[in-house]
Amino acid sequence: MIFMIQKEVAIKFDYNLLNMNKYKFLTKIVSTYTRNFNVSSKVFFPKPKIESTVVKFKFHKKNINLIKAISFSNLIFKNIRKKIYKNLKLTNNYDIILNKRVNELSINELLSIYNSFKF
Numbered sequence: 542m543i544f545m546i547q548k549e550v551a552i553k554f555d556y557n558l559l560n561m562n563k564y565k566f567l568t569k570i571v572s573t574y575t576r577n578f579n580v581s582s583k584v585f586f587p588k589p590k591i592e593s594t595v596v597k598f599k600f601h602k603k604n605i606n607l608i609k610a611i612s613f614s615n616l617i618f619k620n621i622r623k624k625i626y627k628n629l630k631l632t633n634n635y636d637i638i639l640n641k642r643v644n645e646l647s648i649n650e651l652l653s654i655y656n657s658f659k660f
Contacts, residue, residue, distance in 0.1 A: 542598045551576050551594035560644050563618045569648055570610045573599040613658045617643050
């Protein structure tokens with residue numbers, strides 16, 4: 542699916558950038574996301590005060606447990622300034638990762654925690 546959305550929102554969905562958030566995580570779980578190009582506000586009449594970006598979502602065709610993904614994202618992104626071990630009770634050995642804050646994690650670290658998450 543191809544959309545034209547506000548540039549700031551397109552950046553919020555881009556999981557390749559730093560500062561992880563709930564939107565980046567859920568986008569990575571359900572799709573492959575690319576920002577294609579920016580559209581200047583000068584091409585519209587009347588001229589808006591924002592820039593736009595054309596983005597592409599290519600959704601995965603595998604079964605995804607959305608209830609688990611949403612529960613995990615709500616739990617882990619609840620207190621983004623606290624360390625992860627305060628929010629999660631995991632049985633696996635993730636000592637190094639759990640001593641970080643959620644916005645310090647890479648997408649791969651977050652996915653490894655998600656895969657061991659049981660709700």
